Amino acid sequence: MDSVNPLNILKLLQSDYEQHFQLCDSPSEFDRMLKTIIKDFLDVQIDLAGSPISAIEEDLA
Template identity: 70%
Template sequence: MDSVNPLNILKLLEMDYEQDFQPNDSPSDHDKLLKALIKDFLDIHINQAGSPILARSSL
């Protein structure tokens, strides 16, 4: 599997959602909670796999 660049994924998501949500909007409490959950999920997978590339391919 080719490696995935998370920043490219974020750019693609931004293009999809920028019509409904503005980047200048302040993050809500729900946004911050979701960020923490995603970060924890990715950290666990990266630590278990031993590398970001393996972690991404196991998602």
């Protein structure tokens, strides 16, 4: 599994959405909830990428 760099994802999202949204806008409650979901997902992906178990599974495949 390739590693995930959360900062690269943020850069890509920013370039896609900066014409519609401003950084000075205050985050809504939904923004905060979505941030938590995305952060949890990325944390799992990062943990899996660095896990010795996933390396063993890749070797077996």
